[in-house]
Amino acid sequence: MKNTSLQRSRLFAQMAFFVLFAVTPVFDLFRYDLVAGHAWFLTYEWRIGLDDFLAGRSTPLEAGGRVLLMVFVPLLAAAALVIGVAWKWGRLYCGWLCPHFSVVETINRLMLRATGKHSLWDRHRVAPWEPDGSPAVRDARYWLLVVPAAIAFAFVWAVVFLTYLMPPFQVYADLFSLRLSRNETLFIIAATTVISAEFLFARHLFCRYACAVGMFQSIAWMGNRKAMVVGFDRERIGSCADCVGGRTSACDAVCPMRLKPRNVKRWMFACTQCGQCVSACATVNRDNPQGPLLQWVSGEAAKQNEAGFNAATLHRLRQMDAAEGNESRERQ
Numbered sequence: 147m148k149n150t151s152l153q154r155s156r157l158f159a160q161m162a163f164f165v166l167f168a169v170t171p172v173f174d175l176f177r178y179d180l181v182a183g184h185a186w187f188l189t190y191e192w193r194i195g196l197d198d199f200l201a202g203r204s205t206p207l208e209a210g211g212r213v214l215l216m217v218f219v220p221l222l223a224a225a226a227l228v229i230g231v232a233w234k235w236g237r238l239y240c241g242w243l244c245p246h247f248s249v250v251e252t253i254n255r256l257m258l259r260a261t262g263k264h265s266l267w268d269r270h271r272v273a274p275w276e277p278d279g280s281p282a283v284r285d286a287r288y289w290l291l292v293v294p295a296a297i298a299f300a301f302v303w304a305v306v307f308l309t310y311l312m313p314p315f316q317v318y319a320d321l322f323s324l325r326l327s328r329n330e331t332l333f334i335i336a337a338t339t340v341i342s343a344e345f346l347f348a349r350h351l352f353c354r355y356a357c358a359v360g361m362f363q364s365i366a367w368m369g370n371r372k373a374m375v376v377g378f379d380r381e382r383i384g385s386c387a388d389c390v391g392g393r394t395s396a397c398d399a400v401c402p403m404r405l406k407p408r409n410v411k412r413w414m415f416a417c418t419q420c421g422q423c424v425s426a427c428a429t430v431n432r433d434n435p436q437g438p439l440l441q442w443v444s445g446e447a448a449k450q451n452e453a454g455f456n457a458a459t460l461h462r463l464r465q466m467d468a469a470e471g472n473e474s475r476e477r478q
């Protein structure tokens with residue numbers, strides 16, 4: 147797949163999943179209704195079935211069996227699916243579907259234009275060049291979009307969260323007629339405030355250090371040495387000195403998780419397999435008959451990619467980091 151179509155496909159997948167995330171409660175695909183006191187799953191009422199036990203119509207054993215069947219089995223099945231995918235391909239869910247990561251990337255892009263940094267916590271500015279060598283937009287007026295975009299996303303998230311707990315048609319009717327109840331209003335204001343702060347100040351840090359779904363995927367991925375990984379053609383490391391005309395390392399510049407994609411796997415724990423580094427390197431090397439230096443590899447090639455990362459490679463990468471004024475590549 148070409149680098150542009152790869153990122154276009156990913157954007158399409160992210161947008162489709164974001165829509166699914168928003169409409170899931172509307173169509174009773176999955177939600178817990180606090181008013182009705184039961185969940186919905188694929189348009190069916192989903193009850194644990196403890197009512198009969200509480201009314202004395204079933205034994206504790208029967209009640210335990212229902213909890214196991216209705217709660218633990220579905221949860222374990224969902225976890226097994228996500229972990230199984232991560233074991234083989236890494237955090238694909240994060241990079242290709244997760245509605246939080248879509249926001250991370252959108253706010254990163256706007257912030258990069260406003261400040262030259264993906265995040266307020268980055269120490270150094272990213273050199274103002276796109277992977278194709280054209281000048282990158284840097285304009286402080288983008289702050290006028292950064293903050294409203296974060297608040298707008300947070301508001302949408304707050305309303306959608308509420309529809310996972312309250313009847314969705316009631317929530318939207320109340321919202322559009324400006325007749326939200328006191329509790330609905332408080333929930334939306336509190337959630338919008340907290341989520342806005344997270345989107346503005348801690349969005350990729352949440353993905354790296356706080357998200358349990360991401361953590362478990364990373365742990366599963368780390369456990370499989372043959373799992374798909376961004377591989378680096380170390381033999382050609384000298385070519386990186388000329389990346390984007392010697393102005394910057396395009397792969398480091400684009401990573402939304404602020405990783406250094408040429409690193410060894412153990413320093414790439416939070417990689418979301420978004421492929422932005424792979425696409426950037428393909429763009430940089432679009433006229434190079436040898437092709438890009440970064441490509442996804444799996445199986446034996448993934449093991450060799452890890453094993454071949456030696457002191458000489460690290461030394462050369464550190465030299466390049468120092469020349470670009472970047473911070474230590476171990477500190478990620």
Ligand code: SF4
Nearest residue numbers: 401417418420421423
């Ligand atoms: S290292 Fe590459 S694939 Fe991983 S998160 Fe960064 S840009 Fe995406």
Ligand code: SF4
Nearest residue numbers: 386389395396397427
């Ligand atoms: S791996 Fe590719 S994108 Fe990264 S610095 Fe080297 S040439 Fe540039």
